[in-house]
Amino acid sequence: MEICRQDQALEIRELDPFLAELLRQVPESAQPNDSPAAEERLFSAPAAPEEKDLCSEWKVYVVPELRRLFQSATETVRQDLQQLQCTDKPFANCTLRIPLAHTDAWLNALNQARLAIAATYQFSDHELCDHYRSPLGSRRDLSLFQVNFYGFLQEFILREMEGNT
């Protein structure tokens, strides 16, 4: 896999089918679905529980706004991921082009996915720092690899954005 800046886009070239599949899973992984831990992390409380009024108003007025914001980011990512529908050669490496205008949406969606997965599996600090664990083994190992791979992409996007300013 190779990542580089190309005009007004970031290009991820030579993306093998395994990593391409992990990227395809970004929008789905960003959904808390049936995980209360993920839901609680993505929509965390704005204050201590004693601030009952603030916390309940937050749920009514702010959380729906946040939900829309997150949904919009994952939708942008989903559209970009259409490029990975390589139907002619399903096992060939492919290229993903992320327009610079979409980098904020990618950062947000990757973060949603990382936080939702980490909350669902309750990874420890030690596990999150273990960047060399093989993704082959359990679903948990694969999810940890997913969190780290998405983090690597976030780092790259951030570096490119910084260079751009």
Place this chain on the structure above:
Amino acid sequence: MVTFSMSQLLRKHEAKFAATLVIDFPRATLEAPTIEKEEATKQEIEMPWNVIVHNDPVNLMSYVTMVFQRVFGYPRERAEKHMLEVHNNGRSILWSGVRERAELYVQQLHGYLLLATIEKTV
């Protein structure tokens, strides 16, 4: 509170001529502003609120720094200082001031998926 109904007005009008009916307005209720209570509320509103960001092991340090720069307009050095405070001490006070603005900041920080809360200053 004083309320007039049409019948009261008519009765008042009749009383002017007959001079027999006296309408006694409940003045006491008009002169009961609760100034002290209002001052207390004002104090409460003006009491500064802190915007606090809490540590979480998933968000990247570079990402957190970028968010602080964007949301608060802090220069990189200051944003990094706060990020390291969050990382090392578990939390950092990013901003203090009126409640409405503090809430807005927390909303923005949640939009970037940081763990942020507001707290009344002690």
